[in-house]
Amino acid sequence: xxxxxxxxxxxxxxxxxxLGFYPTPFHRxxxxxxxxxxxxxxxREDFSGMTLFGGNKIRKLEYxxxxxxxxxxxxxxxxxxxxxxxxxxxxxxxRKCGLxxxxxxxxxxxxxxxxxxxxxxxxxxxxxxxNIIPANGQSTKQTMEExxxxxxxxxxxxxxxxxxxxxxxxxxxxxxxxxxxxxAYVETMEQAAAMGLKPDYLFTATGSTGTLSGLCAGKALLxxxxxxxxxxxxxxxxxxxxxxxxxxNEALRLMGADETVTADLFTVTDQYYGAGYEVxxxxxxxxxxxxxxxxxxxxxxxxxxxxxxxxxEYIRNGRVPKGSTVIFLHTGGATALFSESGIVGDxxxxx
Ligand SMILES: Cc1ncc(COP(=O)(O)O)c(C=O)c1O
Numbered sequence: 001x002x003x004x005x006x007x008x009x010x011x012x013x014x015x016x017x018x019l020g021f022y023p024t025p026f027h028r029x030x031x032x033x034x035x036x037x038x039x040x041x042x043x044r045e046d047f048s049g050m051t052l053f054g055g056n057k058i059r060k061l062e063y064x065x066x067x068x069x070x071x072x073x074x075x076x077x078x079x080x081x082x083x084x085x086x087x088x089x090x091x092x093x094x095r096k097c098g099l100x101x102x103x104x105x106x107x108x109x110x111x112x113x114x115x116x117x118x119x120x121x122x123x124x125x126x127x128x129x130x131n132i133i134p135a136n137g138q139s140t141k142q143t144m145e146e147x148x149x150x151x152x153x154x155x156x157x158x159x160x161x162x163x164x165x166x167x168x169x170x171x172x173x174x175x176x177x178x179x180x181x182x183x184a185y186v187e188t189m190e191q192a193a194a195m196g197l198k199p200d201y202l203f204t205a206t207g208s209t210g211t212l213s214g215l216c217a218g219k220a221l222l223x224x225x226x227x228x229x230x231x232x233x234x235x236x237x238x239x240x241x242x243x244x245x246x247x248x249n250e251a252l253r254l255m256g257a258d259e260t261v262t263a264d265l266f267t268v269t270d271q272y273y274g275a276g277y278e279v280x281x282x283x284x285x286x287x288x289x290x291x292x293x294x295x296x297x298x299x300x301x302x303x304x305x306x307x308x309x310x311x312x313e314y315i316r317n318g319r320v321p322k323g324s325t326v327i328f329l330h331t332g333g334a335t336a337l338f339s340e341s342g343i344v345g346d347x348x349x350x351x
Pocket of ligand 1: 055056084085086171173205206207208209210211212303304331332333
């Protein structure tokens with residue numbers, strides 16, 4: 001167990017850039033709290049900056065791009081779906097640091113070349129090198145695994161031109177990136193304590209694990225008993241909890257901590273992504289409307305809408321008891337509201 005000062009010291013020794021605007025806001029959701037008899041707060045990682053389209057990747061990128069610059073790299077390669085927030089945020093952060101962004105994007109939902117939207121449009125405005133790979137019904141991970149010849153071929157070409165590459169896997173979920181969310185956990189608990197709160201639950205979307213792993217690392221370091229719940233945003237293998245634990249522990253070792261993350265520190269659920277990743281869920285879309293219409297806050301159909309919906313179901317069905325203090329970690333991603341209709345679903349219908 002470490003004090004906040006000790007944790008900040010350990011994180012500080014890793015070195016990071018200043019890309020986002022921290023601390024991100026933390027505030028009560030008054031109308032939902034009253035309606036459901038809980039104390040519901042939101043941690044606004046959607047306001048992380050450094051653009052209007054911030055989200056949960058900037059904290060990871062502060063550490064990762066610091067490392068890229070330290071290693072003398074001039075080009076950042078990363079991966080995601082064509083509407084990946086991570087890819088777009090990596091491109092913005094790379095541009096700010098004077099690095100070249102190179103993106104490999106799996107077309108889970110086929111973009112329309114005549115009507116480029118949302119994150120893919122932002123990638124284009126940023127002038128990132130965009131390599132679109134057909135997904136043929138596979139996940140981003142599978143698509144990238146099967147396209148290694150193409151990817152490695154392009155990387156070799158760039159290297160032959162004299163570029164030094166910093167390679168960031170999907171979602172920025174490297175141990176160093178996950179440290180950003182140990183930081184976020186401490187920041188959130190500090191804000192809660194300053195308001196006299198003892199949070200019972202913290203809910204987040206979880207995909208490539210970095211966010212949840214980092215939060216788990218932060219929880220292990222602080223030694224508090226807030227229940228961490230990860231709402232999965234797509235199908236995951238049975239080994240997923242072990243992957244979360246492994247990354248969290250690698251992050252802790254990087255920080256030089258002797259604490260350990262174990263399975264009892266968090267739970268994950270696969271109940272709320274509906275039919276798949278980037279497949280709209282009518283139930284989650286109802287809750288996107290509900291959040292907008294009660295609190296004036298936008299969530300997206302791929303990540304934060306599904307995690308908000310999952311959390312609301314926990315509250316509605318009593319798995320979160322009345323009177324609990326609950327934090328919703330809003331991980332951002334609202335650009336997806338302006339993406340292809342195959343991702344947005346029925347959100348544009350009057351309802
Ligand atoms: C908006 C948003 N929320 C949540 C996540 C999930 O975070 P992680 O990949 O760290 O599990 C992502 C990842 O891309 C995201 O873009």
